[in-house]
Amino acid sequence: MKDLLRTEHLSRADVELILSTAAEFAEKPLRSNSALANKTVAIYMTKPSTRTRLASETAVVHLGGTPIFIRGDDLQLGRGETISDTAKIISGYASALIVRTFAQSDVDELGANSSIPVINALTDVDHPTQLLADWLTIRENFGKDITGRKFVYLGDGNNMSHAWLIMGAIMGAHVVAATPGGKWAPDPIVVEVAKNIAAQNGGKVELSNDPEAAAQDASVLYTDVWMSMGDSESDRSEKTRSLSPFAVSEQLMKLTTKDSIFMHCLPAHRGEEVSASVIDGPRSVVWREAYHRRTTIQAILYHLVRGDLEGSTR
Numbered sequence: 001m002k003d004l005l006r007t008e009h010l011s012r013a014d015v016e017l018i019l020s021t022a023a024e025f026a027e028k029p030l031r032s033n034s035a036l037a038n039k040t041v042a043i044y045m046t047k048p049s050t051r052t053r054l055a056s057e058t059a060v061v062h063l064g065g066t067p068i069f070i071r072g073d074d075l076q077l078g079r080g081e082t083i084s085d086t087a088k089i090i091s092g093y094a095s096a097l098i099v100r101t102f103a104q105s106d107v108d109e110l111g112a113n114s115s116i117p118v119i120n121a122l123t124d125v126d127h128p129t130q131l132l133a134d135w136l137t138i139r140e141n142f143g144k145d146i147t148g149r150k151f152v153y154l155g156d157g158n159n160m161s162h163a164w165l166i167m168g169a170i171m172g173a174h175v176v177a178a179t180p181g182g183k184w185a186p187d188p189i190v191v192e193v194a195k196n197i198a199a200q201n202g203g204k205v206e207l208s209n210d211p212e213a214a215a216q217d218a219s220v221l222y223t224d225v226w227m228s229m230g231d232s233e234s235d236r237s238e239k240t241r242s243l244s245p246f247a248v249s250e251q252l253m254k255l256t257t258k259d260s261i262f263m264h265c266l267p268a269h270r271g272e273e274v275s276a277s278v279i280d281g282p283r284s285v286v287w288r289e290a291y292h293r294r295t296t297i298q299a300i301l302y303h304l305v306r307g308d309l310e311g312s313t314r
Contacts, residue, residue: 001311036065046072178214
């Protein structure tokens with residue numbers, strides 16, 4: 001496996017290896033501080049970032065490498081140079097490429113035309129690096145045995161809902177996406193992929209339009225902002241109205257298990273998708289989750305550069 005372009009490309013063994021190594025990096029960040037010695041990693045972002053940029057640059061430095069941050073308008077891509085040409089050029093300078101952008105097809109094309117590992121650090125369709133951080137956080141709280149546990153995403157059927165379903169399916173979990181129907185629901189193609197993966201791993205993928213039923217006896221309630229980068233402002237009022245019943249409140253948290261946790265990929269809008277008392281309360285693990293963006297990106301880089309990941313055979 002050369003690249004991490006989509007969550008579904010990971011095998012269960014890949015995820016287990018990444019999580020195990022990331023847990024070690026959480027304890028000893030510099031344990032492999034020569035893995036990227038005298039090497040550079042390009043970090044190309046056309047979307048603003050806090051966690052992904054800081055996590056990526058720190059991860060590279062902790063592996064002994066040098067990060068080169070590239071904004072969307074820093075490359076000749078904006079003046080007509082093709083993605084394939086750009087991939088070949090970056091491959092000549094860097095040992096890996098981390099990409100945060102809009103179109104999944106751009107990341108796929110970069111991967112197809114580069115000779116170095118390409119890592120999808122977010123697209124409009126998927127967010128694999130976030131889900132690895134999420135699952136390390138879940139494992140810290142519940143251990144490896146997730147029998148009988150339900151993991152629930154509430155809100156917009158966006159890239160986060162897609163990655164949530166796919167990763168949960170890979171891990172053999174019971175995962176739920178509770179969203180409005182229609183255009184705010186997850187992509188049916190992604191849902192079908194997740195269900196197929198779940199069937200192979202003993203998991204269960206469920207869709208719901210009822211936030212209270214979804215939250216009942218859940219171990220995790222997870223949400224994301226309602227308006228993502230690139231969303232049309234003309235949709236704001238309709239989207240807010242449709243998503244309001246799916247906001248994570250104290251009332252919803254009361255329906256969950258006694259040891260449940262609240263998760264959010266951040267940034268968060270208190271008073272919209274989550275109440276301040278929930279995200280700042282004792283069940284919130286969002287800061288640990290954000291911390292693991294670094295540990296998991298560090299583990300992904302470490303194993304991809306070494307050629308340790310096998311990839312899915314699905």
